[in-house]
Amino acid sequence: MADDPYRMTDQVDEEMLGMMISRLEERGRDARFAGMIDDYLRAVSIDKAKEVLDLGCGTGVVARKIASLPDFQGRVTGIDLSPALIAEARERARAEGCAEKLRFDTGDIRALGVEDSRFDVTILHTLVSHLEDPAAALAEAARVTTPGGAIVVFDGDYASSTLETADPDRAAEIDLAMIEATVTQPRVMRRLPRMAKAAGLKVERCFSYLIAEAGRPDFFAGLLDSIGPMLVSAGVASEDAAAAIADDLRAAAADGTFFGACNYYGYVLRKG
Numbered sequence: 001m002a003d004d005p006y007r008m009t010d011q012v013d014e015e016m017l018g019m020m021i022s023r024l025e026e027r028g029r030d031a032r033f034a035g036m037i038d039d040y041l042r043a044v045s046i047d048k049a050k051e052v053l054d055l056g057c058g059t060g061v062v063a064r065k066i067a068s069l070p071d072f073q074g075r076v077t078g079i080d081l082s083p084a085l086i087a088e089a090r091e092r093a094r095a096e097g098c099a100e101k102l103r104f105d106t107g108d109i110r111a112l113g114v115e116d117s118r119f120d121v122t123i124l125h126t127l128v129s130h131l132e133d134p135a136a137a138l139a140e141a142a143r144v145t146t147p148g149g150a151i152v153v154f155d156g157d158y159a160s161s162t163l164e165t166a167d168p169d170r171a172a173e174i175d176l177a178m179i180e181a182t183v184t185q186p187r188v189m190r191r192l193p194r195m196a197k198a199a200g201l202k203v204e205r206c207f208s209y210l211i212a213e214a215g216r217p218d219f220f221a222g223l224l225d226s227i228g229p230m231l232v233s234a235g236v237a238s239e240d241a242a243a244a245i246a247d248d249l250r251a252a253a254a255d256g257t258f259f260g261a262c263n264y265y266g267y268v269l270r271k272g
């Protein structure tokens with residue numbers, strides 16, 4: 001298994017953390033990505049929720065969005081493995097004036113230490129693709145959610161992700177290296193219905209999306225600087241090979257020949 005840096009955010013260096021913070025925040029500002037979050041928040045009637053859990057919250061993109069909704073009167077707890085990302089989330093919540101309805105704690109989904117049935121809505125937003133045992137994480141999310149409550153699992157179907165590079169004969173190999181460098185579970189969203197059943201959860205909704213960009217990247221632009229270091233950090237490419245891939249993608253972005261795509265899914269699961 002490659003060293004997916006998002007699985008080990010408590011061990012990565014400052015430079016990698018800085019790149020992650022920029023990427024998560026930039027992605028959160030993307031209108032298409034924000035729209036996907038709005039879809040599942042509406043589907044679970046987030047305005048009516050009293051206690052919401054954002055698991056693997058990172059810098060708190062989703063938690064802050066919920067806390068800033070004018071009609072939301074509840075409380076959001078964000079939990080993440082990385083103390084540095086939690087510090088960033090707290091700082092951003094203070095700066096945005098939404099800290100009152102938020103609480104951010106460092107924690108590991110493998111041992112949450114949260115009592116049963118505590119939350120009305122539990123959200124795992126681009127978390128399960130980074131875990132060694134996503135089924136155990138889903139069972140833990142179900143445990144801390146109240147009966148009748150909702151569990152949202154949103155993530156990329158990274159097995160479908162592609163950033164086309166210059167040599168067509170190496171395109172599949174390079175795609176695979178990029179997938180291995182960025183996620184642990186590239187097919188997990190295809191397994192969600194089976195995992196939900198095993199955790200005693202019912203699939204209530206499944207939203208499906210494609211983000212594809214041709215010509216000049218926007219959503220994928222932030223990846224162009226981080227993909228080289230991620231390939232090296234994950235141990236799937238040498239520094240020279242990683243730099244060549246990143247240079248190739250940057251050149252395509254600059255001359256308008258870029259192509260990148262990935263499918264995303266948002267599941268709303270119900271605890272009986």
Ligand SMILES: C[S@@+](CC[C@H](N)C(=O)[O-])C[C@H]1O[C@@H](n2cnc3c(N)ncnc32)[C@H](O)[C@@H]1O
Pocket residue numbers: 006007008009010024028055056057058059060061062079080081082085107108109110125126127130131
């Ligand atoms: C791709 S980021 C997503 C962050 C945030 N949900 C977002 O979409 O902006 C994955 C997050 O999962 C966190 N994470 C990884 N393994 C974890 C674990 N075992 N327990 C809790 N959080 C974890 C990482 O620290 C990282 O912040």
